[in-house]
Amino acid sequence: MEPILHMNPMGISVLTMIIFLPMGGALALPLIPDDRAAKMYSLILTLAVLVFSIPLYTRFDLSLTGFQFVEQYPWVKSVGLTYLLGIDGISMPMILLTTLFGPIVVLCSWTYITKRVRAFLACLLLTQGIMVGVFAALDVMLFYFFFEALLIPMFLMIAVWGGPRRIYAAVKFVLFTLAGSIFLLLALIGLYLQAHTFSYPVIMSLSLSPQFQFWLFLALLAAFAVKIPMFPVHTWLPAAHVEAPTAGSVILASILLKMGTYGLLRFNLALAPQASVDLAPLMIVLSIIAIIYGGLLSLAQTDIKKLIAYSSVAHMGFATLGIFTLTFQGNQGAMLQMINHGLTTGGLFLLAGMLYERTHSRELGVNAGMGRLMPAFGFFLGLFSLSSLAFPGTASFVGEFLCLTGAFKLDWRVGAWAIPGALLAAAYMFRLFLKLTWDAKGNKKVARDLNFREWICLVPLAALIMVFGFYPKPLLQVMNPALEGLLARLPVGQGTDMLVAVRQAVESIVP
Amino acid sequence: MDTLQAILPELVLGCAAAFFFGCSLFNVEKNMHRYAVAWAAAVFLAAVIGMSGQAEFFHGAYRVDRFSRFFSLFITGAFLVVMIITQRMEDIDRNCRADLYFFLTVSTSGLILVTGATELLTLFIALEISSYPLYIITSYRKGLGFQFEAAAKYLVFGVVSTALMIYGISYLYGALGSTFLSDIVVALPSHLYDPLTLVGVILFMAGLLYKLAAFPFHFWAPDVYSGAAVEVVAFAASLPKLAAVALFARVGGVFMDFDVLAPALAILAVLSMTVGNLLALAQTELKRLLAYSAVSHAGYILLGVLAASQGGLNSAMFYGAVYAVMSLAAFLVAVQMAEEGKNDIPLDDLKGLWHRAPLLAIVFTIALVSLAGLPPTAGFTGKLLLLTAAWKAGWFWTVVFGVLNSLLGLFVYLNIIRISLVDDQASGRPVPTSPLLGTTATALGLGLLVLGVFPGGLLTMARKALAALLYIVPLT
Numbered sequence: 001m002e003p004i005l006h007m008n009p010m011g012i013s014v015l016t017m018i019i020f021l022p023m024g025g026a027l028a029l030p031l032i033p034d035d036r037a038a039k040m041y042s043l044i045l046t047l048a049v050l051v052f053s054i055p056l057y058t059r060f061d062l063s064l065t066g067f068q069f070v071e072q073y074p075w076v077k078s079v080g081l082t083y084l085l086g087i088d089g090i091s092m093p094m095i096l097l098t099t100l101f102g103p104i105v106v107l108c109s110w111t112y113i114t115k116r117v118r119a120f121l122a123c124l125l126l127t128q129g130i131m132v133g134v135f136a137a138l139d140v141m142l143f144y145f146f147f148e149a150l151l152i153p154m155f156l157m158i159a160v161w162g163g164p165r166r167i168y169a170a171v172k173f174v175l176f177t178l179a180g181s182i183f184l185l186l187a188l189i190g191l192y193l194q195a196h197t198f199s200y201p202v203i204m205s206l207s208l209s210p211q212f213q214f215w216l217f218l219a220l221l222a223a224f225a226v227k228i229p230m231f232p233v234h235t236w237l238p239a240a241h242v243e244a245p246t247a248g249s250v251i252l253a254s255i256l257l258k259m260g261t262y263g264l265l266r267f268n269l270a271l272a273p274q275a276s277v278d279l280a281p282l283m284i285v286l287s288i289i290a291i292i293y294g295g296l297l298s299l300a301q302t303d304i305k306k307l308i309a310y311s312s313v314a315h316m317g318f319a320t321l322g323i324f325t326l327t328f329q330g331n332q333g334a335m336l337q338m339i340n341h342g343l344t345t346g347g348l349f350l351l352a353g354m355l356y357e358r359t360h361s362r363e364l365g366v367n368a369g370m371g372r373l374m375p376a377f378g379f380f381l382g383l384f385s386l387s388s389l390a391f392p393g394t395a396s397f398v399g400e401f402l403c404l405t406g407a408f409k410l411d412w413r414v415g416a417w418a419i420p421g422a423l424l425a426a427a428y429m430f431r432l433f434l435k436l437t438w439d440a441k442g443n444k445k446v447a448r449d450l451n452f453r454e455w456i457c458l459v460p461l462a463a464l465i466m467v468f469g470f471y472p473k474p475l476l477q478v479m480n481p482a483l484e485g486l487l488a489r490l491p492v493g494q495g496t497d498m499l500v501a502v503r504q505a506v507e508s509i510v511p
Numbered sequence: 512m513d514t515l516q517a518i519l520p521e522l523v524l525g526c527a528a529a530f531f532f533g534c535s536l537f538n539v540e541k542n543m544h545r546y547a548v549a550w551a552a553a554v555f556l557a558a559v560i561g562m563s564g565q566a567e568f569f570h571g572a573y574r575v576d577r578f579s580r581f582f583s584l585f586i587t588g589a590f591l592v593v594m595i596i597t598q599r600m601e602d603i604d605r606n607c608r609a610d611l612y613f614f615l616t617v618s619t620s621g622l623i624l625v626t627g628a629t630e631l632l633t634l635f636i637a638l639e640i641s642s643y644p645l646y647i648i649t650s651y652r653k654g655l656g657f658q659f660e661a662a663a664k665y666l667v668f669g670v671v672s673t674a675l676m677i678y679g680i681s682y683l684y685g686a687l688g689s690t691f692l693s694d695i696v697v698a699l700p701s702h703l704y705d706p707l708t709l710v711g712v713i714l715f716m717a718g719l720l721y722k723l724a725a726f727p728f729h730f731w732a733p734d735v736y737s738g739a740a741v742e743v744v745a746f747a748a749s750l751p752k753l754a755a756v757a758l759f760a761r762v763g764g765v766f767m768d769f770d771v772l773a774p775a776l777a778i779l780a781v782l783s784m785t786v787g788n789l790l791a792l793a794q795t796e797l798k799r800l801l802a803y804s805a806v807s808h809a810g811y812i813l814l815g816v817l818a819a820s821q822g823g824l825n826s827a828m829f830y831g832a833v834y835a836v837m838s839l840a841a842f843l844v845a846v847q848m849a850e851e852g853k854n855d856i857p858l859d860d861l862k863g864l865w866h867r868a869p870l871l872a873i874v875f876t877i878a879l880v881s882l883a884g885l886p887p888t889a890g891f892t893g894k895l896l897l898l899t900a901a902w903k904a905g906w907f908w909t910v911v912f913g914v915l916n917s918l919l920g921l922f923v924y925l926n927i928i929r930i931s932l933v934d935d936q937a938s939g940r941p942v943p944t945s946p947l948l949g950t951t952a953t954a955l956g957l958g959l960l961v962l963g964v965f966p967g968g969l970l971t972m973a974r975k976a977l978a979a980l981l982y983i984v985p986l987t
Contacts, residue, residue, distance in 0.1 A: 030869075076967040078974075079896065115935075116865075141895075145886040145964075152880055155925070159933045167929060178885075178921050182914040189899050189910070 004066030005086060005201060009059055013071050015085040015136045018049050018099060023129035026122040035117040039110060042121045046102030046128060053099040053132075056092055057478075065481050067138060067201070075139070080197040084138040089482030090265055090335065091135040093475060097342045098131045098255050100460065105247040107457050108350050112246050112357055113161055120161055123153040124247060131255050135262060140188050141198040147184070147223075147259065151177060154248070154256070162243040169236075169243035176226050176236040184223035187216050191271070203271065210274050217275035220267045221283075227260030230320060231290040234313045241309035242362070246353025249305060253312055254346035258338045261319050265331075265486065269323065273490045276326065283324035284410075288417045290317030295424030299431065304352045304362045307432055308345060311388060314421055315341045315396075321418060322403035326490060330406020331483045336399030336472060340387065340465070344396055347384040347461040351377065354454055355436075358447045364435050371437030374449040378437045380458050385433040387465045389425040395468035517564030517575040520583050523550075523557040524620040531613035543608045544598050548947075550616070551587070551594035558587040571691065572630035579627035581976035582757045585832045586626070586750055590619045592839045593746045595951050596846045599943075602652050602740040611651055614644035615746055622750055626757040631680045631690040631715075634758070638676075638722070641754065642669050645747055649739040661738020668731040672721035679714025682707055696765055703768060712766045716776075719763070723755040724802075725809040726783040733790075736802035741849045741856070744798055745842035748805055749835040756812060756831030760824045761980060763816045776817050781912040783810030788919040797845055797856040797927075801838065804882060804923065807916065808834050814897045814913060818904035826896035828973040833881070833889040833962055840878035840955040844871045847942050864931035868942035870949055874956035876928055881959045883924040884917045889962035896966070 008014065025045045032038045061068060067086030075083040087095060105124055113120045130153070133146035151174050159170035188198065190212070195203045208216065226233045237257075241249050269276050294314030301307040315337065322334030354377065355367055371378030387394035390401070400422060408415035450458070468475060515522075527550040534543065562584060566575045593615065603611060621641025628634035646669060650662035684690050686708040687698040702708040721728040736744050767773060787807025794800035812834070815827025847868070848856050864872040881890030894917065902910045944952075962969060 076965065076970070078967060078970055119865075148886045148891070151885060152876075152928075155928075156932060159929060167933065171925060171929070174925060175918070175922065178918055182918055185895075185898075185914055186910065189895070189902055192899060193903060 004064070005070040005072070006061070006064055006066060006068045008069050008071055009061075010055060010069075014052060014055060015069055015071055015087070015132075018053050018095070019085075019129045019133045019136065021049055021052070021129070022046065022102070022125040026125035026129075029118045029122045029125070032118065038118045038121055039106065042106045042125060043103055045125065046099075046106050049102055049128070050099045053096055056087060057096060060087075060089075060092060060478060062477055062481065065485055070138070075142075080192060080199075081141055082139050082197070082199050083142065084199055084201075085136045085142075086138045087136055089479040090262065090486075092478060093335070093339050094135040094255075094258055094262055095132050097258070097339060098128065098135065101250060101254050101342075101346060102128050104346070104350070104457050104460070105250050107453055108250065108353055109245065109247045110453055112353060116160065120157070120245075120247075123157045124251075126153045127157070127251060131251075131259075134259055138200045139198050140191065140200050140203065140267075143200075144181075144185065144188055148178075148181060150256070154251070157248045157251075158240055158244045161245045162248070164243075165239070166243040169239040172236045173240040176229075176233060180223040180226035180233070183219040187219035187223075187267075190216065190219075208272065210278075213272035213275035214278070217268055217272040217279055220263065220272070224260040224263035224268070225286075227263065228257055228316045228320060229260070229313065230286050230317070231293055231313070234290070234294070237313065238306050238309040241312075241349075242303060242305045246349060246356070249349040249353070250346045253308070253349055254342040257312060257316055258342060261316065261323065261334065261338050264320065264323055265334075269486055270489060276324070277490055280324045280326055284321060284407075284414055287317045287321035287324065288414070288421070290314060291321065291418055291421030292424065295421050295428060298428040299424060301428075302364045304355070304364060304367065304432065304436075305349070306362075307364075307428060308348045308352065311425065311428060312341070312345055314425065315345070315388070317421065318400055318403045318418070321414075322399075322406050325403075325406035325410040325414070326487065327406040327409050328483060328487060329402045329409060331487065332476060332479065333399050333402025333404070333406055335479045335483065336468075336475060337396070337403060338399075339475060340395040340399050340468065343461050343464050343468075344384050344387040344394075347380065347458060347465075348388060350454075350457055350461075351381055351384065354450065364432070368435050368439035369437070370447060373447040376450045376455070380450075380462060381433055381436060383462050383465065385429040387469070389429040390422060393466075393469045395465045395472070397469060398472045513564070514566045516561055517566035518568075519557040519561040519564070520554060520587060521620060521623060523554045524616060524623065527551075527554060528613060528616040528620065531609050531616055534609035535613055538606060539609055540605050543612065544594075544600075547594045547597065547612045548591070550612075551591040554619075555587040555591045558583045569630075569633070571693065572633040573624070573627050574629045575627055577979035578761070578976045579623070579757070581828070581972060582626035582753055583623050585835060586619060586622050586753050589749050589753065589835045589839060590615070590746075592843070592951060592955070593742070593750070595947055596745060596839075596843050597742045598945060598948065599846070600740070600742055602849065603742070604651075604653060607651055611648055611743075614648045618642075618644040618746070619750065622754040625754040626761075629692045629761075631683065631692070631695075634762075635673075635677055635680060638718075639673065641751065642673070645743075645751075648743050649735055649747075651743065652738070652740045658738045658740075661735045664731050664738075665735045668721065668728075672718050672728065675714045675721075676718025679711045679716075679718065682711030683715065686711060692762065692765065699765065699768065703770075709769060709771070712769060712772065715762075716766065716772070719755065719758050720779065722751055722758065723809045723812065724752075724805055725813060726779055726786050726806060729783070729787070729806040729809070732805060733799045733802040736798045736805075737796060737855055741798065741842065741846045744801075745839060745846060748801065748842065749838045752805070752809075752812075752838075753831050753835050755809075756827055759812070759816045760828060760977065764819045764824060764980070767816070767819045773817060776813055777906055777909050780810045780813035780817060781909055783807060783813065784912060784916040785810075785919070788916050788923060791923045792919065795858055797848070797858055797861070799855070800858070800923070800927075801841060801845070804920075805838070807920065808882075810916075811894060811897055811913065814901045814906070814909055817906055817909065818897075818900035821900050821903040823897065823900035823904060824977055825970065825973050826893065826900045828976065829966065829970055830893035830897055832969060832973075833893045833959070836955055836958050836962070837878045837881040837888075837890055840874055840952065840959065841882065843948070843952055843955065844875040844878070847871060847944065847948070850940075858927060858930050861927065861931040862934045864942070866935075867940075868944055871942060871944060871952060872931055874952040875931055877956040877959050879924040879928050881963070883921045885921070887960060887963045889959045889966070892963045892966045896970075 070086035075081040137143040298310035319337040322330040390396040624637035652658040791803035815823040881888035
């Protein structure tokens with residue numbers, strides 16, 4: 001059964017436009033005479049994209065299953081490629097998250113970037129379009145095109161405008177990512193040879209053999225685990241986060257990491273359901289390691305950005321845990337966690353960047369007590385920290401709570417293992433918050449509080465975190481049909497022993 | 512008249528060669544570059560006009576059809592680009608330039624003859640016509656003396672491989688009783704287990720691998736690349752590759768029926784990719800690096816030959832054409848970076864390219880990303896097609912090595928991208944870019960992106976060209 005494709009309800013091709021408007025806009029940047037005009041131009045462009053993306057939510061039909069806003073054009077028939085875009089309840093929130101961060105990353109680079117400004121803005125606009133493309137593509141090769149095309153602009157963003165060890169961080173980022181995604185390429189070619197097309201709806205309707213699913217799952221996992229990043233392939237993340245400019249960190253944390261979990265939902269769960277059930281124990285173990293290990297590492301950091309980076313590992317661990325409990329609540333929680341982590345950690349990186357612009361340091365000790373000098377900064381830091389540790393009333397609480405519910409529903413021991421992670425989150429976030437806000441030992445005597453531009457960056461994030469903390473229904477109602485459809489694909493009778501599954505698969509390969 | 516139209520590219524090339532020969536005789540030095548570009552444009556135009564030409568010459572030994580014209584188009588196009596980038600040629604004496612253009616033209620005509628030859632001896636002669644001029648112009652560089660070593664190496668390797676090839680042809684003739692491909696196709700199935708034929712085929716294939724600079728016949732490449740003038744290398748790196756792909760497509764398909772040949776080619780393909788990339792990693796000089804990168808790309812092209820039965824030839828032709836474009840784009844920039852009297856282009860000389868010539872830096876980056884095989888460039892699309900075909904034909908393990916190698920490749924090219932785009936020192940002289948060069952660079956860069964995203968047109972062209980192969984369709 002192929003999922004139903006619902007054509008675009010609007011007169012204009014919204015998805016194509018929000019993908020290619022920023023990318024095309026990047027090409028025009030060299031024509032703009034000075035840097036200030038270029039910044040204004042980029043801001044207006046990303047704002048326009050944000051406005052254009054709003055109908056994706058308002059015109060989204062909750063009663064429909066399958067994909068909406070579909071745009072389908074022949075691309076390269078002889079190779080089995082179609083230009084196929086469409087969204088469902090899983091990808092739509094991700095796209096909105098991406099377009100929301102568009103203007104924010106331009107604004108936060110306003111004074112931060114001082115050299116080669118137009119080239120930087122071009123990179124920002126390119127990544128903006130490409131990331132929407134990743135979430136909107138329904139042709140798996142089109143997905144891969146976008147997935148990989150992101151590498152070079154991100155590489156440049158870190159390598160040219162990053163900190164002192166930027167080359168190391170950028171090269172590590174690209175090599176890790178590509179090392180994973182070459183297996184994604186293998187998987188996609190393998191799928192093509194089965195389906196004779198790269199079209200995702202057709203591939204979804206295939207029934208793949210358990211052996212093929214097993215290898216497919218592992219190959220896809222290799223690509224997505226690096227992006228998420230899961231333990232033990234997370235080591236690129238702290239390096240990249242620390243060295244990247246603020247905008248780069250925000251893009252990495254808020255959107256790029258979500259491509260990994262999005263891939264798990266869109267590809268692993270949907271295309272290899274049997275293998276997902278078989279390998280779920282492995283994924284759960286890796287997730288719990290990520291939650292606890294990430295938390296412990298985060299606790300030990302003195303670099304603000306590194307602390308937040310390791311906390312991302314732990315938070316994304318909750319998301320993967322939620323997905324592979326294979327329960328409805330768990331998956332709801334994972335989706336919410338993805339969105340909320342995007343909002344929260346994006347906000348924290350923005351704050352870290354603002355602090356860096358004032359003190360030129362990311363050390364906790366140097367920046368201690370800054371909250372006394374900058375009350376508004378302290379307020380936002382408090383809010384984002386609380387959300388990051390999943391304090392009730394903030395958005396992350398709902399997500400993490402649902403993930404844990406799923407875990408407990410699966411097996412109380414799984415849930416019990418994840419609980420210390422939640423406690424650790426409180427420990428490391430409070431450490432950050434207390435040190436930066438109330439510690440007296442800071443050596444900085446005066447600092448300008450947040451200016452208007454910085455307020456504009458933070459307010460939307462803060463507002464959304466509060467709203468979703470009390471009222472997550474707008475998100476849940478959008479994602480529920482898609483998640484139900486996804487979980488309905490899983491074979492019944494879950495809980496196969498992983499060792500048995502591995503042995504079966506190996507036996508089927510080795511005659 | 513049709514016949515005349517069909518061989519128009521060959522005729523114009525002949526005229527061009529005669530013109531440059533005349534220039535050389537009468538020591539014309541002025542405006543040589545303009546003449547060269549004009550003649551190359553004329554040749555390219557002739558190839559466009561002659562696109563649909565069909566004719567047979569010398570009792571079927573030389574054939575003009577869609578297949579050979581597909582390659583003529585790209586070879587003459589590449590020829591035009593090479594002529595455009597020979598603008599400065601600081602490394603070559605002014606009074607040698609006419610000779611240089613003469614030899615380049617002759618070599619090009621040899622390559623075009625290669626793509627149309629359907630008889631082994633004709634093929635052999637065409638190969639020699641294309642190779643000899645290159646042996647000579649490799650030594651055309653001013654000063655130093657390393658160029659003579661390079662030329663000597665090129666000559667020795669070339670002659671040995673030629674000897675192997677003609678030796679193989681003699682075996683084939685002895686075993687099959689003909690040197691016409693059309694006869695060989697008919698006679699071959701009954702000789703599949705005949706050792707004499709097999710020896711002939713292997714020796715012949717060795718000659719082809721040399722042309723492609725695949726492992727283990729690649730040893731000449733790095734020295735020739737670093738010894739010769741950049742402009743000459745730009746030619747030697749791109750055009751003969753196209754002819755080699757044509758050869759593999761035309762005769763490789765015939766010989767792939769031998770059971771032992773395919774595994775051997777698979778191993779050579781994987782070794783080519785891996786050795787090429789690993790050695791490229793260690794290079795600090797751009798030309799040598801590109802030489803090893805050529806070796807690794809030869810490996811990818813071999814994958815297509817391996818999967819001849821599954822649309823692999825089609826992909827190999829696509830990749831061959833794409834490779835020519837990306838290597839020309841890379842060399843176009845390399846030529847601009849080359850400094851007079853220096854023997855090589857250390858990677859450090861590329862520092863600050865972004866500040867010195869933004870347009871060239873962008874084109875260079877596109878070329879390198881394409882060489883590394885990342886989307887949305889043509890290098891990725893070509894690799895995707897080759898790997899798919901190889902997997903379809905059952906060579907899964909070569910596909911695994913193929914993707915692993917793209918990781919190695921990325922490491923190689925990322926380093927150059929870093930040096931040229933990231934490093935801030937605006938050291939070094941500003942890079943001069945004439946409007947003609949700028950346009951050519953832009954066209955090559957855009958071409959790589961367009962072919963990457965819309966490979967359909969070129970693929971259809973390649974498929975139609977393949978359909979015209981002698982052993983499939985007789986001329987009407």
